[in-house]
Amino acid sequence: MIFTALMGNPFVDAAVCAICEWLGIDDPEEIDQQYLQQLVAEVAPLMQSETGWKNLHSIYPNSVLVNPSFKNQNRVALLEDLCHDYLRQVEPLGSMGDCLGCGRRDSKKVRLKRQNIPLTGSGALLNFFPTFQEGVGYCAACALAVQFLPLGLVATSGRFLMMHANIWSAQRYWSRRCVEDLQQQYSRQEINGCYNPGYFKAKNALFFMAKEMISYEEENDLENLSLTIYDFSNYAQDPKLDLYQIPSKVFNFLRYCYQRQFQSDWLQVVRAGYLKVDWNKVESEDDYKNKFNLVFEKLLKQQSILGFFLNRRARNVRAGWQLLSCYLQEVRQMELTRIEAIQKIGDSIAETIRQSDRDRRLKQLERSKSYAECRNVLRFLIQDRIAQGQPEPLFTLTEYMEYLFPNTGEEFTNWRESRDLLLFHLYEQLHDWLIEKDYVSEADEMEEDFMEEE
Ligand SMILES: [Zn+2]
Known part of the structure; x- marks a missing residue:
């Protein structure tokens, strides 16, 4: 030998x-x-x-x-x-x-x-x-x-x-x-x-x-x-x-992405990561495959790519819930109970927004730039629900502390991830309604009363 x-x-x-x-x-x-x-x-x-x-x-x-x-x-x-x-x-x-x-x-x-x-x-x-x-x-x-x-x-x-x-x-x-x-x-x-x-x-x-x-x-x-x-x-x-x-948890996730049923979703997420690409002019993969890609960058640095699952401009999602859930569990090591709790809160928020007949709270959530701002929007939503006569609270204290914004000892630096996960649910639930109400075309120009109720 x-x-x-x-x-x-x-x-x-x-x-x-x-x-x-x-x-x-x-x-x-x-x-x-x-x-x-x-x-x-x-x-x-x-x-x-x-x-x-x-x-x-x-x-x-x-x-x-x-x-x-x-x-x-x-x-x-x-x-x-x-x-x-x-x-x-x-x-x-x-x-x-x-x-x-x-x-x-x-x-x-x-x-x-x-x-x-x-x-x-x-x-x-x-x-x-x-x-x-x-x-x-x-x-x-x-x-x-x-x-x-x-x-x-x-x-x-x-x-x-x-x-x-x-x-x-x-x-x-x-x-x-x-x-x-x-x-x-x-x-x-x-x-x-x-x-x-x-x-x-x-x-x-x-x-x-x-x-x-x-x-x-x-x-x-x-x-x-x-x-x-x-x-x-x-x-x-x-x-x-x-x-x-490439850590094993990232490679395991990639194996999932390249299964036949997830390939096109994953391609959408990866495409969102390329910088400086004019997609209207793209004729083949050669036109963008050498551009800097933030999704790859963040996967290698073990930073969150959750935001790339969202298409904020179109107020839609780029991939299905199954692929996102796999990413959160496999790569971000998020417990399924936490993901499901946020999903449940997202469902209630979607219902409140629909009932309000306005996309104002969604805009506020989309534009929140800090943990404090994000928390404030949730406070408005709680008030909206009370005004709408909803019997159930938006979330319990335990859900808030353990699932929505768990204190990982990093000053809630992961608030953005929880917010983006809520947005993912809202887009999933509300996209058709937003189109119907003609709230999607305005998404780019919105710049109004964000913190007025502070
Ligand atoms: Zn030798």
């Missing part, structure tokens, strides 16, 4: 997984010398800028693949020589060792630098490395694997996305998308290099890849997946690395 799944080093794990995809084998433990020979013979001729593989200087700067001093030599032969050299030294996986890739074989004093392993340093700056060595210690098997890392990378503009997950099949689905593209390039004999779905922004690209991975999912094997995306360039003058994490 030379490799096993998820040995812990992101570069090695991503590379081993992409190798499995290329070879069409399920278990990395099946990889043997013969498979590795096949890999070198098939992939080395593709992986060079002469065939059209661009940006290799940003993965392996100064390597035999890009260094101008090898310009007049056969780069494929040089890469094959390097790989065969590693192949001869490959040893079976042991129980321990000092290799930075697997930790289960010794590096045998092989010290690698950035032309072989991205982001390891030039070797000249000795204080980059343990005990002032000129590079990092990798065993021959791991070093060989990393030469094929580009098979599993997603290219963005000048940089690359690499994924590392805690679930092997997730690693597989990511690699599958990349390798499928490369194999198509191979069969067309039109090589462009690493899979490039046309994204310049890493965050947009990683949500695209999450969607692709979910489309491959079998038997719920992506449940509780948490993944880390490395957005890097190993370009010699300007190496860079940004890390993004």
